Amino acid sequence: MKKAIANNSLALVFGLLFLVSLVAQAFSGWQQFNDQQVGERLGTIGWWDYVTSADFAVDVSENWQSEFLQFLLYLLLTVWLLQRGSPESKELDKAGLESDEEQKVGEHAEAGSPAWAKAAGWRRSLYSNSLAAMVGAIFLASWLVQSVAGWAAYNETRLQQMRDPIGWGAYLLHSDFWARTLQNWQSEFLAVGSFAVMAIYLRQRGSPESKPVGAPHTATGIEG
Structure with missing residues (x-):
């Protein structure tokens, strides 16, 4: 245990x-x-x-969707984009999807590799993108919940103010929906971008999210 x-x-x-x-x-x-x-x-x-209530649902879901959007973009952008000196980046000569040998798929799979990594065709393609697909699905689901819950909460407020409610489609274009959404997105983008840059020069001994303490600032794609 x-x-x-x-x-x-x-x-x-x-x-x-x-x-x-x-x-x-x-x-x-x-x-x-x-x-x-x-x-x-x-x-x-x-x-x-x-x-x-809708008020609690929208408060929770608006944070969930931004967190999963952050991870989704991080997963996809770090395939191709690089940051010299950051452990959050791949090595500078490894941008892209990498070879089957580097990814240990197909004939290059190891004994303990997942079965779908050894398979060919659609199964390997699906498994090769399964993490982004799952994270993206959670992001879209939580964003949908935010939109519906936010719509309900907003209309409750309008009714209390003796104003007519609006439809869900109108709410998707409303400033209340986008203010809730963008206030979370901007903070996530700032946090990820700042961390990638700070990790070039700063260290945390023993953490895989940091370079080794003695690694040069220009060392890229290595973890401590």
Whole structure:
């Protein structure tokens, strides 16, 4: 059991942090929502009503979609784009999809390689892009949830203001939807780009996300 926990400690810790943060967000968001309701002389709601509401759904999903968009773009752009000196970049002479030998597929697969890496045709092609496909699907699904939940929450606000609700298609073009979306996108792009550049000159000993402490600043595509 101890060995299994140690071997999966990174996933377990982040899973725990996710659950704790989500529950904490649910309680703090509930209190914030009720505070706004009191300020507008409207009735308060219970915690369960809040976590099953459009307001909570849009707050959660708008962050999820931006995170998965970040990973999707990072996966795809780092295939072709390079950053000299960054461990987040491939080596400068390895831009592109790389050879079958480098990717250990087909006749170059090893004994422990996944079965679909050894296969030919569509199965190998699908498996070769399966990570981006899954991340992209989660991004699109969470963005769809954000749009529907945000639409419902926005119309609730309009009705409280004695204004007519708008349709989902109109909401997709509305500033409320894009303000929620872009405020998350810009922060994700800033974080990834900044990290890639900072990792050229700064180090974290023992981390695979950093170069070895003594590696030259110009060393590219190596991890500590």
